[in-house]
Amino acid sequence: MxxxxxxxxxxxxxxxxxxxxxxAPSALYNHVNSKRQLLLWIQDHVNREIxxxxxxxxxxxEALESWAHSYRDAYARYSPLVPVIAVTPIAGSPHTVxxxxxxxxxxxxxxxxxxxxxxxxxxxxxxILGSAMDAAAPDDIFDVPSAQAPVLAEVVGARVGRDxxxxxxxxxxxTVLAGLRDRFNALGG
Amino acid sequence: MxxxxxxxxxxxxxxxxxxxxxxAPSALYNHVNSKRQLLLWIQDHVNREIxxxxxxxxxxxEALESWAHSYRDAYARYSPLVPVIAVTPIAGSPHTVxxxxxxxxxxxxxxxxxxxxxxxxxxxxxxILGSAMDAAAPDDIFDVPSAQAPVLAEVVGARVGRDxxxxxxxxxxxTVLAGLRDRFNALGG
DNA sequence: AGGGTAAATGAACGTTATTCATATCGCCTC
DNA sequence: GAGGCGATATGAATAACGTTCATTTACCCT
Numbered sequence: 001m002x003x004x005x006x007x008x009x010x011x012x013x014x015x016x017x018x019x020x021x022x023x024a025p026s027a028l029y030n031h032v033n034s035k036r037q038l039l040l041w042i043q044d045h046v047n048r049e050i051x052x053x054x055x056x057x058x059x060x061x062e063a064l065e066s067w068a069h070s071y072r073d074a075y076a077r078y079s080p081l082v083p084v085i086a087v088t089p090i091a092g093s094p095h096t097v098x099x100x101x102x103x104x105x106x107x108x109x110x111x112x113x114x115x116x117x118x119x120x121x122x123x124x125x126x127x128i129l130g131s132a133m134d135a136a137a138p139d140d141i142f143d144v145p146s147a148q149a150p151v152l153a154e155v156v157g158a159r160v161g162r163d164x165x166x167x168x169x170x171x172x173x174x175t176v177l178a179g180l181r182d183r184f185n186a187l188g189g
Numbered sequence: 190m191x192x193x194x195x196x197x198x199x200x201x202x203x204x205x206x207x208x209x210x211x212x213a214p215s216a217l218y219n220h221v222n223s224k225r226q227l228l229l230w231i232q233d234h235v236n237r238e239i240x241x242x243x244x245x246x247x248x249x250x251e252a253l254e255s256w257a258h259s260y261r262d263a264y265a266r267y268s269p270l271v272p273v274i275a276v277t278p279i280a281g282s283p284h285t286v287x288x289x290x291x292x293x294x295x296x297x298x299x300x301x302x303x304x305x306x307x308x309x310x311x312x313x314x315x316x317i318l319g320s321a322m323d324a325a326a327p328d329d330i331f332d333v334p335s336a337q338a339p340v341l342a343e344v345v346g347a348r349v350g351r352d353x354x355x356x357x358x359x360x361x362x363x364t365v366l367a368g369l370r371d372r373f374n375a376l377g378g
Numbered sequence: 379a380g381g382g383t384a385a386a387t388g389a390a391c392g393t394t395a396t397t398c399a400t401a402t403c404g405c406c407t408c
Numbered sequence: 409g410a411g412g413c414g415a416t417a418t419g420a421a422t423a424a425c426g427t428t429c430a431t432t433t434a435c436c437c438t
Binding site for chain 2: 086088089091100114115117130133134141143148149151154167177179
């Protein structure tokens with residue numbers, strides 16, 4: 001984790017890690033099966049930073065909101081992990097399992113039907129992980145000559161504020177939560 | 190593109206591409222600067238598959254819906270590209286720029302204010318790209334021993350149907366669109 | 379005292395993307 | 409038709425990378 005924080009994610013190589021530990025690269029393989037497994041350990045560790053404490057303590061939508069914020073902020077700092085975690089089974093990552101258990105229990109207690117809970121979680125998580133990747137994008141990603149795309153150039157210029165990725169995330173999260181409340185209220189019939 | 194389709198994405202190596210073309214690997218560098226640039230060409234080509242034709246022809250929310258479907262389906266087939274496109278400036282990818290121009294113009298014509306259009310697009314796109322990555326995940330990604338996480342195990346079992354990733358995407362997209370309509374209707378004051 | 383286990387080592391391998399000096403081919407101009 | 413130039417192909421080479429393996433070292437427990 002220290003190596004990633006100091007030198008950046010690309011610097012996390014087996015050789016660099018070994019050097020950091022004052023050890024030969026091959027020695028690492030007495031403790032970890034592969035680099036992929038190492039990344040899974042890191043992912044499970046990062047997931048400990050995610051705050052699920054509002055589930056059970058507050059209404060489901062507020063809990064979902066603070067969870068989403070915490071989740072996005074954690075992976076905005078470790079965005080190269082996103083493609084890994086998106087396709088990796090969670091069994092074997094205890095903190096990850098514990099997180100999902102808390103989220104699922106919170107939604108169930110909030111009144112969501114069992115057969116929609118996973119889809120709701122996956123949908124929200126897809127948005128979160130997409131936003132975390134977007135947070136790693138350069139600020140000028142949409143810059144384009146106005147001769148080529150006049151409308152686009154104009155609306156990009158109309159965007160105000162400094163942290164553009166965060167603003168888009170906030171708008172999107174508010175939108176998702178509003179939509180989920182609509183759906184939830186329509187459940188009763 | 191043929192190489193990816195037949196052998197899978199991991200098989201797209203500079204050496205394999207050269208062999209496919211009946212040429213030495215080093216010869217490729219007379220035509221492309223790096224593998225990253227090659228991926229950007231592929232991305233721009235994939236973006237041609239995305240259907241934007243409803244923008245301008247139908248209401249903004251319906252256009253956004255068909256665009257999102259088309260976008261997700263395209264990148265569900267090329268999910269390893271997602272982390273690349275999420276952080277790459279669009280200038281220099283003509284079809285990509287044209288796509289965003291059409292989306293931006295459609296939202297503006299639909300009545301969205303200039304200063305929210307980019308955030309709306311980025312938010313929807315984050316959800317789409319997250320969903321595209323999720324589509325590449327194994328079906329049993331959430332399988333977990335029920336002793337470890339009883340609620341989670343139960344709601345995972347309660348999920349019905351075959352294409353789980355698609356179901357989550359449909360639920361999420363409907364949710365996002367509902368939330369956007371709420372926000373749009375609240376604009377007038 | 380000795381055996382077994384955990385951990386470290388250096389050398390090696392195969393796979394990447396990428397660079398470079400050199401060579402070939404074909405077209406345009408004189 | 410000769411000469412040259414630009415575009416392209418080539419093979420050899422390099423630097424990372426993850427990973428394997430046989431071997432040694434160190435230490436704890438009996």
